[in-house]
Amino acid sequence: MKPLLGEEEAEAAAAAVRSGWVAQGPRVARFEEVFARRVGAAHGVAASSCTTALHLAAHLLGVGPGDEVVVPSLSFIATANAVHHTGATPVFADVDPETGNLTADTVAAVLTDRTRAVLVVHQAGVPADVAGLRALCDPLAVPVVEDAACAAGSTYLGAPVGAGALLAAWSFHPRKLLTTGEGGMLTTDRADWAARAKRLREHGMSVSAADRHRGGAAVVEEYLETAFNYRMTDVQAAIGVVQLSRLDGIVRRRRELAARYQELLAGVPGLRTVRDPAHGTTNYQSFWVRLPDDAQVERNDVLAELARRGVSARRGIMASHLEPAYAGHPHTALPVTEDFTRRTLILPLHHDLTTAEQDTVVDALTAALGAGAALR
Structure with a gap:
């Protein structure tokens, strides 16, 4: 992945710096x-x-x-960690x-009377079937929260991913389509939740620093609850506004490149x-890409061969329950997850x-799989 950044972003960031409000x-x-x-x-x-x-x-x-x-x-x-840091227990479910x-x-396989919410991820930008999850969870009064970190520009049932979400969280890390360097966003249709979230991200202050300075009158703020410092800077946001104007073009280009990958790789038996x-x-x-079931080479060996040929790829999506941080964490059987993380890798794709x-x-990939020269 390589972010698409240009002079417009540089000028927007510089304008924020020159304004004195960073x-x-x-x-x-x-x-x-x-x-x-x-x-x-x-x-x-x-x-942040x-x-x-x-x-x-x-x-x-x-x-x-x-x-x-x-x-x-x-x-x-991070998906599991966000739950862990509340003191709640992340319960791992398998995937499609x-x-x-x-x-x-x-999800139904792991619901209990202690389930407080379901946190669904639109993994790698692929939209999840949120309506199906809501049909299961709404009658049980279990909220569905969307981790849309990777999903800016994806669609679900003809609308943008995140439209109508109870709560959706987004990432602007450089590996995402839109970047502010670091940064994120929470979206919701509830004004009361948005107002409280804005307080929570700024130490629980009753009035934001920006509003306090803008008012022109002396304002003594109160701290309404113990909270956090999760703010984004104006320098980041200035970049983000420019990045957002590029989104349609970025998605269009990535879909063109993805279609070409799919065409070129269609002849590799068993590769998905x-x-x-x-x-x-x-x-x-x-x-x-998911390696064929009968591949004679392990995923990590494929990555090593790609690197030897000058191609920077990386392992597929991680399985959090297999990481040392969650060693010993109880979980149900996760056969699809374990197959997915063991047999997938991510190919270079950027604008x-x-x-x-x-x-x-x-x-390089077809050679690493023993398929000979590329099948073009």
């Missing part, structure tokens, strides 16, 4: 407004990362010690083998690539990837 301020408010509108939400709350946005979501729901929150193990470890996402069936699900479209934040570079990747 902390959370008017540019953050503008970014919140335009981002929420783009994903079909009423309110946006900028944060997607992880902190998820943590805010959990606090809004009152998640805490004694509670369980269903999460996929097949996700970056085609999309890598939670489904109503995999990430694709759009029936219920939506993916932004191809990551282009993962400036050339056809020649893509050909090199395909040649």
Whole structure:
């Protein structure tokens, strides 16, 4: 992955610096407004990362010690960590083998009377079937929160991922389509939750620093609850506004490159690539491939051969329950998750990837699998 950054972002950041207001301020408010509108939400709350946005979501729901929150193990470890840091227990559920996402069936298998919420990830930008999860969870009064870290620009049932979400969290890390360096966003249609989240991210202050300075009159703030420092800076937000204007073009280009990968790799027996699900479209934040069942080479050996040929690939999506941080953490059987994380790898995909570079990747992969020269 390589972020798409240019002179417009540099000038926007410089303008924020020249303004003298570099902390959370008017540019953050503008970014919140335009981002929420783009994903079909009423309110946006900028944060320092997607992880902190998820943590805010959990606090809004009152998640805490004694509670369980269903999460996929097949996700970056931050998904489980955001639950862990509330004192609640992350409960790992298995995923669909085609999309890598939670489904109503995999979640139903681990629900208990202690389940406080379900945290569904739109993994690698592939939209999860949120309607199916809500059909399961709503009658049980179990909220469904969306980890949309990778999903800006993806669609679900003809609308942007995140539209109509109870709470959705987003990432602007450089490996995502939109980047502010580091940073995140929480979106919701509930004004009361948005207002509280904005307080929680800024130490629980009754009035933000930006509003206090803007008012012109002496204001003595109060601290209404113990909270956090999860703010985004105006420098980051200035970059984010420019990045958002590029989103449609970035998605279009990535989908073109993904389609070409799919075409070039179609002749490799047993190799499966990430694709759009029936219920939506993916932004191809990551282009993962699953190695054939009868492959005579291990995934890590494929990665090593790609590296030897000058191709920077990486392992597929991690399984959090297999990491040392969650060693000994109880969980149900997760056969699809373990197969997925063991047999998948992520190929290079970014806006400036050339056809020649893509050909090199395909040649290296097919050679590593023993398939000979590329099948073009």
